[in-house]
Amino acid sequence: MASQIEKKLTPSRILIYATLLLACVAYLIPVFIMIITSFKTTGDIRSGNLISFPEVWSFEAWAKAWSTACTGVQCNGVSGFFWNSIKMAVPAVLISTALGAINGYVLSKWRFRGSDIFFSLLLFGCFLPFQVILLPMAATLGKMGLANTTTGLVIVHVVYGVAFTTLFFRNFYVGVPDALIKAARLDGAGFVTIFVRILLPMSVPIIMVCFIWQFTQIWNDFLFGVVFASGDSQPITVGLNNLVNTSTGVKEYNVDMAAAMIAALPTLVVYVLAGKYFIRGLTSGAVKG
Amino acid sequence: MAQLQLKGIRKTYGNAVQETLKGIDINIESGEFLILVGPSGCGKSTLMNSIAGLETVTEGSILIDGRDVTNAEPKDRDIAMVFQSYALYPTMTVRENIAFGLKIRRMPKEEIDAEVERVAKLLQIEPLLDRKPSQLSGGQQQRVAMGRALARRPKLYLFDEPLSNLDAKLRVEMRTEIKRLHQRLGTTIVYVTHDQIEAMTLADRIAVIKDGELLQLGSPKEIYERPSCRYVASFIGSPAMSFIPLTVESDGGNLRASLRSADGEQIYVPLPETLAAYEGKEIHLGIRPEHITQPLAHKAGQEATSSGKFRIEVTEPTGPDVMALIKINDTEVHCRLDPDHTVDPGEPAELMIDLSRAVYFEAGKEARIDI
Amino acid sequence: MAHSGVVSETASQPARGRLTQRLQQWLPKLALAPTAAMALVGIYGFMFWTGVLSFTGSTFLPSYEFVGFEQYAHLFSNARWATACANLAIFGLLFIFCCLVIGCFLAILLDQRIRNEGVIRTIYLYPLALSMIVTGTVWQWILNPSLGLEKLMHDWGWTSFKFDWLTNPDMVIYTIVIAAVWQASGFVMALFLAGLRGIDPAIINAARVDGASLPRIYLRIVLPAMRPVFFSSVMVLAHIAIKSFDLVMAMTSGGPGYASDLPAMFMYSFTFTRGQMGLGAASSIMMLAMLLALLVPYLYSELRGQRNG
Numbered sequence: 001m002a003s004q005i006e007k008k009l010t011p012s013r014i015l016i017y018a019t020l021l022l023a024c025v026a027y028l029i030p031v032f033i034m035i036i037t038s039f040k041t042t043g044d045i046r047s048g049n050l051i052s053f054p055e056v057w058s059f060e061a062w063a064k065a066w067s068t069a070c071t072g073v074q075c076n077g078v079s080g081f082f083w084n085s086i087k088m089a090v091p092a093v094l095i096s097t098a099l100g101a102i103n104g105y106v107l108s109k110w111r112f113r114g115s116d117i118f119f120s121l122l123l124f125g126c127f128l129p130f131q132v133i134l135l136p137m138a139a140t141l142g143k144m145g146l147a148n149t150t151t152g153l154v155i156v157h158v159v160y161g162v163a164f165t166t167l168f169f170r171n172f173y174v175g176v177p178d179a180l181i182k183a184a185r186l187d188g189a190g191f192v193t194i195f196v197r198i199l200l201p202m203s204v205p206i207i208m209v210c211f212i213w214q215f216t217q218i219w220n221d222f223l224f225g226v227v228f229a230s231g232d233s234q235p236i237t238v239g240l241n242n243l244v245n246t247s248t249g250v251k252e253y254n255v256d257m258a259a260a261m262i263a264a265l266p267t268l269v270v271y272v273l274a275g276k277y278f279i280r281g282l283t284s285g286a287v288k289g
Numbered sequence: 290m291a292q293l294q295l296k297g298i299r300k301t302y303g304n305a306v307q308e309t310l311k312g313i314d315i316n317i318e319s320g321e322f323l324i325l326v327g328p329s330g331c332g333k334s335t336l337m338n339s340i341a342g343l344e345t346v347t348e349g350s351i352l353i354d355g356r357d358v359t360n361a362e363p364k365d366r367d368i369a370m371v372f373q374s375y376a377l378y379p380t381m382t383v384r385e386n387i388a389f390g391l392k393i394r395r396m397p398k399e400e401i402d403a404e405v406e407r408v409a410k411l412l413q414i415e416p417l418l419d420r421k422p423s424q425l426s427g428g429q430q431q432r433v434a435m436g437r438a439l440a441r442r443p444k445l446y447l448f449d450e451p452l453s454n455l456d457a458k459l460r461v462e463m464r465t466e467i468k469r470l471h472q473r474l475g476t477t478i479v480y481v482t483h484d485q486i487e488a489m490t491l492a493d494r495i496a497v498i499k500d501g502e503l504l505q506l507g508s509p510k511e512i513y514e515r516p517s518c519r520y521v522a523s524f525i526g527s528p529a530m531s532f533i534p535l536t537v538e539s540d541g542g543n544l545r546a547s548l549r550s551a552d553g554e555q556i557y558v559p560l561p562e563t564l565a566a567y568e569g570k571e572i573h574l575g576i577r578p579e580h581i582t583q584p585l586a587h588k589a590g591q592e593a594t595s596s597g598k599f600r601i602e603v604t605e606p607t608g609p610d611v612m613a614l615i616k617i618n619d620t621e622v623h624c625r626l627d628p629d630h631t632v633d634p635g636e637p638a639e640l641m642i643d644l645s646r647a648v649y650f651e652a653g654k655e656a657r658i659d660i
Numbered sequence: 661m662a663h664s665g666v667v668s669e670t671a672s673q674p675a676r677g678r679l680t681q682r683l684q685q686w687l688p689k690l691a692l693a694p695t696a697a698m699a700l701v702g703i704y705g706f707m708f709w710t711g712v713l714s715f716t717g718s719t720f721l722p723s724y725e726f727v728g729f730e731q732y733a734h735l736f737s738n739a740r741w742a743t744a745c746a747n748l749a750i751f752g753l754l755f756i757f758c759c760l761v762i763g764c765f766l767a768i769l770l771d772q773r774i775r776n777e778g779v780i781r782t783i784y785l786y787p788l789a790l791s792m793i794v795t796g797t798v799w800q801w802i803l804n805p806s807l808g809l810e811k812l813m814h815d816w817g818w819t820s821f822k823f824d825w826l827t828n829p830d831m832v833i834y835t836i837v838i839a840a841v842w843q844a845s846g847f848v849m850a851l852f853l854a855g856l857r858g859i860d861p862a863i864i865n866a867a868r869v870d871g872a873s874l875p876r877i878y879l880r881i882v883l884p885a886m887r888p889v890f891f892s893s894v895m896v897l898a899h900i901a902i903k904s905f906d907l908v909m910a911m912t913s914g915g916p917g918y919a920s921d922l923p924a925m926f927m928y929s930f931t932f933t934r935g936q937m938g939l940g941a942a943s944s945i946m947m948l949a950m951l952l953a954l955l956v957p958y959l960y961s962e963l964r965g966q967r968n969g
Contacts, residue, residue, distance in 0.1 A: 016769050023766055024783045030798045030842065031786075037801065049812040050802060102691045110688035118696065125703050129903050129951050131927045131944035133702065135937060136709035139722060159702040162695055179376035182343050183437075187390030188364035191687040197389075201380035220791035222906040227932060237793040241910055244797050253801050260797040264790050271789035275782050278789065282847060283854050362681060 031264075038062060038258035045253055061254035065262060069255050071242035078259050080232065081239025085219055085266075087150050088235055092157035093214040099158070100165020100210060101203065105195050107166065108173035109181050119170065125163030133160075134227050141228060148230040156228055157218045164217075165210050168281065172206040173199065205277070212274055213281035216267050236263045290477045291354045291367075291444035293317040293340070299348035300335055300501075309335050311501040312349070320475045324492035326482055326524075332501040333481045337449055340479060342366050353444055364393075366445075369438035373450040375430045377422035383433050384418040387440045394441070408436045411470075428459045435470075448480040452487065464490060485525050489513065497521045514646060518655045522575050522648065528612060531622040533574045534652065537567045544568065548597065551616040552637060556597035558644055563660040567651070572658065575648040578612060581624030583632075584641045593645035598637045615640070707948070714941035722937060731942040741943065744921040747833050751922065752901040754834070758841045759897055760890070763848025768878060770849070771856045781853070784846035792843070796910025799839040800826065829919035832912055836920060840907055844900060848893050855889035856882065891958065898954050902947055923947050 033050055038061050040054040048055070067077040107119050137156060138147065146152035176199065184194045225235040234242075240263045244256050271278055294317070300310040309332045317323045325333040338344040340351060342363035350359045358366045369390075377386050384405055391401045409415045412432045422430055431451065438446055448467075452460045468491055471478060482488055488495050489509045497504045497512065497520075505517040516522035516530075523529045535546040537560060544560040564572070588594050599615040604626075606612075611626045624640060632638040649658040717727045735741050766784060770777055787795065802808050805824040813821035825831035859882060867877045905924035912920040914929070923943060931940025 013772070016772055017774070020766070020769055020774065020780055023762075024780060027783050027787060027842070027846065030795075030802060033802060034798050045807065049815045050808055051812060052815075099695055103695050106688040106692050112688065115692075118692065121704075122695065122699050125699060127899060127951060127955055128703060128707075129924075129944070129947045131903075131905075131924055132710050132948045133706035134710075134927075134944070135713055135722070135931060135941055136706035137702070140706075159698045162698060166695065177374050177376060179372040179374050180378065182338075182341070182363075183370065183372060183376040184378070184389075185343065185363045186341060186368060186370050187437075187441075188393040189389075190364075190684055191691075193393065198378050198380075216789055220793075222791065222793050222909065223928075226909075227928075237791050237906070240791075240797060241793050244800070244910065245913060253804070253807065256797055256801065260794045264794045267789045267791070268786065271786055272782075275785070279781075279785060279850055282785075282788065283850055360681075362684070 034257045034260055034264075037254055038065075038261050040254045042250075042252060042254060061252070061258040062262075064252075065243070065255045065259035069243050069252075069259065070246050071239050072246055078236060078239040078243060078262055081234055081236045082262060084150060084229075084233055084239075085236040088153045088157070088233075089215055089218045092154045092161065092218050093211055095154070096158045096161040096165045096214055097207065097210045099162050100167075100169045101200070101207070102195070103162070103166040104169025104171075104173050105199060107170045108176075109178070109194075109199075110191065119166070122163050122166055125160060126167065128160070130160065130223055134223075138227060147228070148233055150229075150233045152228055153224060153233065153235070156224050157221070161214055161217065165214060168206055168210050168213070169203070172203065176202065205280075208274060208277040209281040212270055212278045215270060216278065219267050239263075290319045290475060292319045293445055293477065293479070294352040294355075295336075295340070295349070296352070297349035298336065298339060298346050298351070300332075300339060300344070301347050307501075308347075309501050310339070310346070313498070313501075313503050315496055315503065315506060317477060317479065319477055322471050322478045322480065322491060322493040324480045324482060324488045324495045325498055326485060326488040326495055327498035328524075329483055331498045333483075333498050334449060336498070337370075337447055337479065337481050340445075341368055341370055341447055367441075367443045368445045368447060369441055369443040370447040370449060371431075371434050371438050371451045373453050375422070375434040375454075377430055377433055377437070379422055382419050382421055383414065383425070383436075386422070386433060387437050390437065390441050404440050408440045411439065412436045427455050428463065431455060431463055435467075439470075439474075444477065446476055446478045448478060450482055451480075452482075453484070460487075467491065485527065489525065495525075497524060499524075516575075516648065516657060518657060519573075519575075519650055520655065522650075522657070526577055528578050528623040530575045530577050530648075531620065532650070533576065533617050533620050533622060534571055535574055535618060536571050537564055537569065539568050546574070548617050548642070549619075550597065550599045550637070551602070552598070552600050554598055556595055558595045558642060559592065560644075561660050564649060564658070567658070571652045573650040573652060574644075575650060575657075576622070576642070576644070577646070578623040578625040580643040580646055581615075581622065582641055582643075583626050583630040584639055588641065588643060591643075591645070593647075594641055594643045596639060596641045599640050600637045601632045601634050604632060604634055710941050711945055713938060714945045716938050716941075718937035718941070720935040720937065727938070731938045732946075734939055735942045735946065738939075740918050740921060741923075741926055743918055744923045744926040747920065748901065748922050750833055751837055751840070751904070752898060754837045755840050755844070755901055756894060756897045758837065759845045759848045760893060762841065762845040763850075763893070764852050764883075764886075766845075766849045767852035767856060768882075770853055781850070784849050786846075787843040788847055790843065792904075792906035793910045795839055795843050796907045799835065799842070800911045803835050803838075826912065827916055829916050832916065832920040836904075836907055836911060839911060840900075840904065843907075844897065848897070851889050851893050852886060855886050859885055891961075895954065895958050899951065902951055923950075 029051075036051070036053055037045065039057045039059070040048065041056065041058050041060060044054050044056075065077055066079050068075055069077045071078065071081070103122075107115055141147045141152045141155075144152075146155065180198060181194060184198050189197065219235075220237060221235070222237040222241065225238040226241070229235065229238065240259050243259050295313055295315045298310050298313040299308060301308050313336060315323070325336060327333050335344060339346045342358070342361060346359065350357055352358065353366060378389065381389065387405050387408055388401045391404060396404070405418070409418055412435060414429065414432050414436060417425060417429055417433065422433065425433065434451070451467075452463055455463060464487060470476075471491075480491060492509055494506060494508055495512050496506045499520055505512060505521045507515075512521060512525055516525065519532070533548070535548065538545055538547070540557070544562060544564055545557045546560055547555050547557055549555045584596055599617065601613050601615060602621070603614040604611050606628060609628070611628050611632070613624050613626055613632060615622050615624060626632060649660065650656070651658060712724075713722060714731055715726050715728060716723055717725050717730070770780065774780065803823065803826045805827055808823075810821060810823045813823075825835045863881060864877060867881055872880070903924060904922050905928065908914055908920055908922055908925050914921045914925045924947065927940050927943045927947065930936045930943065
């Protein structure tokens with residue numbers, strides 16, 4: 001009976017669909033504007049308006065944003081920053097995920113006196129306002145000779161990302177029945193064998209969640225990038241911000257938008273391909289965080 | 290096969306006040322099928338985990354074939370366990386599941402293959418060997434879990450409520466299967482369940498545990514007929530044993546007691562001489578449903594039987610029997626009638642009470658009076 | 661033979677067994693050690709260090725000449741800090757309120773067995789995959805006083821339309837609210853939708869059988885059951901608000917003047933561009949205090965609820 005009601009398009013249901021669609025438009029329009037603007041020429045921007053299509057679709061702005069736009073005193077586009085972000089994000093994601101997996105395994109299946117307290121203390125790292133650690137971290141990186149290096153950024157992202165990855169893995173492994181661990185122990189497997197042979201093969205979904213969450217966080221980070229990096233190690237977000245806020249010359253919104261697209265594309269692609277895992281990470285991070 | 294000795298096992302969790310196990314002593318003979326039974330939370334699973342080495346005991350010792358394994362790691366005890374949730378490794382095929390323990394013990398590959406084949410044949414799971422656990426039904430998973438345990442040919446098998454997750458029909462089938470396997474392989478088995486029918490049908494001996502204490506250890510027949518205490522008496526058997534309060538009277542040297550029906554009719558039943566010490570006192574008579582029946586010709590006139598009219602309160606036909614509820618001395622009592630013997634709820638019926646298997650308890654005390 | 665095996669086993673087992681056993685016992689703790697060290701130093705050690713710095717007169721470089729609460733006194737008499745805090749109050753409250761209303765509303769609509777729900781949900785959530793810097797850049801362009809929304813409206817014939825919030829010191833903070841709500845409201849929608857899906861349909865059916873209307877069911881049964889989702893959403897949003905830095909940086913750089921400053925901006929510019937490290941440290945400790953003021957009561961009620969439940 002219920003399904004019969006559902007299929008009829010009553011006025012109230014039309015209203016619901018209309019509202020939902022309107023919201024879709026509202027969410028989509030900024031990126032739509034970003035895309036069409038990035039394909040406009042400078043003259044096109046003056047003559048058209050926000051949502052008018054380009055007269056001619058031009059890749060000029062993209063090319064300029066990538067290789068010749070000024071980001072402060074240098075005018076080499078954002079390409080260098082883009083590669084810096086890759087060099088920073090990939091190792092940071094891998095290391096923080098690996099650590100999170102091991103921590104989650106211990107905190108769910110090999111709990112000891114004090115391990116729960118340790119977990120709570122670690123979780124606070126998810127809530128930490130990072131401003132409160134910026135100064136000591138900068139000083140420490142300086143002492144270690146890692147100031148303004150990609151390695152330094154990787155370390156920072158691992159230190160403050162591991163709280164999230166541990167949370168993900170711990171909550172996932174709590175759902176794995178303890179009997180499985182008992183069975184493996186009776187089969188003669190120890191700490192390492194159980195993890196490698198039994199748990200890791202089951203962890204593909206949560207590894208995906210972790211990869212995507214960490215990649216998005218690290219790629220999109222601005223604070224650590226602007227504080228701990230300079231010149232040749234700065235990530236794309238800093239590059240984009242420098243480009244947009246460089247006050248020399250005429251403001252070129254098409255180049256700004258193209259650069260913003262370049263900065264947004266990797267995470268957008270990941271989101272489109274694996275949005276399911278992204279949303280899972282988002283909600284599970286929030287509910288328990 | 291091996292012998293298992295549990296000596297004074299005590300266990301207290303962390304900083305808990307209450308002991309989970311309060312000194313358990315059991316000797317399990319080689320090839321014996323021992324069932325640990327009790328209500329949930331009684332400590333039977335803790336005891337099982339302690340035998341397996343998955344939990345440490347606070348006091349006492351565990352010996353397998355005379356070797357003290359109290360502090361040994363699970364893998365060094367040569368024990369296999371079948372879990373309620375089966376605990377099959379979800380990313381491995383059935384074959385890999387069975388072979389896992391053998392691989393870890395570095396058995397040569399040909400021997401592993403041969404062993405997997407042997408076990409698969411024994412349990413008739415050969416067609417399933419290359420499937421993943423998620424592709425199997427509950428009963429098939431159960432078989433694989435047993436196969437994994439059998440493959441290592443351990444000294445001792447532990448079964449932790451292995452049938453609880455199966456539906457009623459499959460449970461009966463698997464029960465028979467386990468019994469057949471035990472008879473064929475002569476393995477030593479410790480089996481935990483809260484299902485008293487499983488306990489009665491499978492066990493060589495049953496250990497009834499409650500609140501961390503061993504209440505009684507004996508054969509199913511002993512447990513059923515001579516329960517050590519009120520709790521065991523009511524725990525084993527369904528419907529449960531009824532307890533009727535009565536006063537021991539003397540009638541010219543013979544002991545007797547009066548039973549009053551709900552309609553006020555009274556009959557006298559003879560009591561054994563050994564109750565003489567309780568003359569004039571109230572005691573409780575424990576009687577099982579099958580000993581209150583319609584009049585049976587072959588029992589009529591025997592010393593321990595007596596008859597009377599009792600009003601039937603409720604009837605519950607089960608097919609082979611009709612379970613009926615009557616009132617004796619203001620206490621509800623179950624009886625088991627023949628379905629051909631028609632009785633109507635609310636109407637009185639002539640019933641025969643056979644006290645030859647009855648047991649007696651002092652009022653307000655747990656232990657059975659030894660007669 | 662079997663006998664001798666047993667004997668030799670019992671003889672050698674304890675020594676070797678104890679060693680591997682001890683190793684097995686230590687392995688889990690050993691595995692946690694790197695993270696424990698990182699957390700101890702990176703979270704708690706550095707927090708303490710910043711606390712220490714906030715009591716010193718540090719400027720461009722850390723110095724350890726203690727000045728007591730002087731930096732805090734400076735902070736509270738600083739007009740720019742006052743603006744930043746007032747802005748945070750406006751921004752935080754509006755941002756949380758709008759996200760909750762929009763998110764909850766969309767979640768309820770999406771819960772009406774909508775066709776293509778997955779696609780719609782994906783659209784509502786994609787802004788979260790973007791960097792705040794990207795969001796800020798885009799909205800800076802959309803709200804551009806001469807070429808953005810204003811020009812669009814003029815083109816459409818509404819020539820008197822004027823939209824200069826981005827350069828208007830009184831209104832600029834609201835532009836940041838708009839961009840932030842656009843980015844984060846989908847997240848609240850996802851949380852509420854997950855919460856709605858967690859409600860036992862039998863309860864709703866029971867209410868239907870009792871004759872309750874759909875709006876009534878939502879008001880009296882469903883929304884009250886969303887209390888935990890509501891509180892965790894508020895916590896996450898408040899956390900985002902307090903930490904907000906990138907968005908302001910990209911949209912306004914705190915301007916015009918310091919009209920759109922937030923505490924995080926304040927902390928950054930005083931510490932790293934104006935060389936007043938002690939004052940910056942004090943401001944970051946105040947941010948931590950704000951967060952704890954929210955987090956502690958929340959966790960307290962959570963834990964109490966768990967104990968009672």
